[in-house]
Amino acid sequence: MATYDLRSPYHRGSRTVQDKAGVRELADHVGRSIGQGIRPVAAAFLEIQPMLVLGGADPAGAVWASPLTGDPGFVRATGPRRISLTGAPRADDPLATALTREGTPVGTIALDPRTRRRMRLNGRARPTPRGLAVEADQVFSNCPKYLQKRQLLAGRRPEAPGAPRRGTRLTDQQREFVAAADTFFLATVHARGADASHRGGNPGFVRVPSPYVLEWDDFPGNSMFLTLGNLAEDPRAGLLFLDWTTGTALQLTGEARTLYDGGSRTVRFTLTQALETPAASPWRWSDPEFSPANPRNGD
Numbered sequence: 001m002a003t004y005d006l007r008s009p010y011h012r013g014s015r016t017v018q019d020k021a022g023v024r025e026l027a028d029h030v031g032r033s034i035g036q037g038i039r040p041v042a043a044a045f046l047e048i049q050p051m052l053v054l055g056g057a058d059p060a061g062a063v064w065a066s067p068l069t070g071d072p073g074f075v076r077a078t079g080p081r082r083i084s085l086t087g088a089p090r091a092d093d094p095l096a097t098a099l100t101r102e103g104t105p106v107g108t109i110a111l112d113p114r115t116r117r118r119m120r121l122n123g124r125a126r127p128t129p130r131g132l133a134v135e136a137d138q139v140f141s142n143c144p145k146y147l148q149k150r151q152l153l154a155g156r157r158p159e160a161p162g163a164p165r166r167g168t169r170l171t172d173q174q175r176e177f178v179a180a181a182d183t184f185f186l187a188t189v190h191a192r193g194a195d196a197s198h199r200g201g202n203p204g205f206v207r208v209p210s211p212y213v214l215e216w217d218d219f220p221g222n223s224m225f226l227t228l229g230n231l232a233e234d235p236r237a238g239l240l241f242l243d244w245t246t247g248t249a250l251q252l253t254g255e256a257r258t259l260y261d262g263g264s265r266t267v268r269f270t271l272t273q274a275l276e277t278p279a280a281s282p283w284r285w286s287d288p289e290f291s292p293a294n295p296r297n298g299d
Contacts, residue, residue: 009034009138011190014229020260023223030222034140036081042119042139043077046110050074050152050283052085055107055187055196055238056095056125062253062273064094065187065196065240069281075110078133083108083121085131092164094251094275102126106134107187107196113150113244113285118142122193137193146200146219148182148288150244155284157247162278169211170274174250178241179208182288187238188230188256197227202294211271214239218258218265219295228265231256237269242281244288249280 009031010018018024038046052075055065066089068075078084089096098104106125111118123136170178178184183200199206199216207215218228231237235255242249256269 011192011229011233013190013233014225016232017225017228018223021223021225026223027225030224034138036136036139038077038080038083038136038139045117045119046075046077046083048072049110049112051281053109053185053196053240054095056098056105056194057189057236058094058098061236062094063187063189063236064238064251064253065185066093066095066251067240067242067249067281069283081136082133084128084133087131090161099125099132100127105189105193107194108134109185109196109198111147111198113148114152116144116147116149118147118198120196122195142222144291145221145293146291147198148200148290150288151286153284153286156282157279157284159279161280165276167274168272170208170271174274174276175208175211177243177250178206178214179204181206181241182290185240186227188227189236190230190233195226195230200291200294202290202296213271214269216267218267228258231258239269244285247279247281247283249277251275
C-alpha cells in the first residue's frame with residue numbers, strides 16, 4: 001500500500017524517482033507552486049481554450065487520455081476550486097461510462113500551442129446537466145519546454161467524428177503516425193487520483209520498435225516527477241496522439257515502465273488496446289514551430 005505525506009504534493013513513487021535523480025530539494029521548492037485554488041490568470045487562460053485533455057481509468061481499470069473540445073468558453077472556472085465543462089466525452093469514448101459516476105478521479109491538462117502555455121488540474125469529476133464539473137485537488141502550471149508552437153486556423157472542420165477503430169496492435173499506418181509525432185499526452189494514476197501530462201520533442205522522439213511497444217526518452221523537466229512517480233506505483237497508462245491537421249485521435253492504453261541507464265531514463269509502453277477516431281477534434285492547426293528546448297534526436 002502506498003504511503004503519503006499529507007503535507008506534501010508527492011507520494012512515495014515520486015519521492016523514489018526524485019531521490020534517484022538527486023533532486024528532492026529542488027522538487028520541494030518547485031512543489032510549492034502546486035495548490036488547490038484556481039487563480040484569476042488561470043481562469044482567464046481556461047476560458048480561451050478550445051481543447052482539454054482528460055485522463056483517468058475506465059470501469060475495467062484501463063487508463064486512457066481523452067480529448068474534449070468545444071468553442072472557447074466550453075471550459076470555465078466556476079468556483080475557487082472548480083471547473084465546469086459544457087459537454088462530455090463521446091458515448092464511444094473509453095472514459096464516458098466512468099464519468100457518469102460521482103467522484104471519479106481525473107487529471108486534466110489545458111495546453112495552448114498558440115502561446116506555449118499549459119495548465120494542469122487534478123481532482124474529482126461529477127456529471128452535470130450540461131456536461132462535467134471537476135473539483136480540484138491540485139492546480140499548477142508548467143514551463144513551455146518541449147511544447148511546439150501552432151496557430152489555430154479559422155473555421156471548424158465540417159465532418160462529424162467517425163466511428164472508432166479498435167485493435168490490440170498498431171497498424172503500419174499508426175506506427176508511422178506515432179513515429180512522426182512531435183506531441184502526445186500521457187495519463188497516469190495513483191492511489192489518490194489521476195494525472196494528465198504532456199510530452200514533446202522533434203519528430204522521431206517516440207520510437208515504435210514493434211506493433212506493441214513504444215519508447216521515449218524522459219527529457220529533463222520540472223523535477224517533480226509526478227508522472228514517473230505514478231508509474232513507479234502503478235504502471236497503467238494511457239497515451240493520446242492527435243493529428244493536428246485532420247483531427248484524428250489515436251488513444252492507447254497499456255502499461256509503462258521506466259528504464260534507468262546511469263543518469264538517463266527511457267519509458268517503455270506496452271500496448272493492450274488502441275482506439276483510433278477520425279475527426280475526433282473539429283479544430284485545424286498550423287504546422288509546428290518546434291520548441292528550442294527539444295533535444296536533437298540521437299543526442
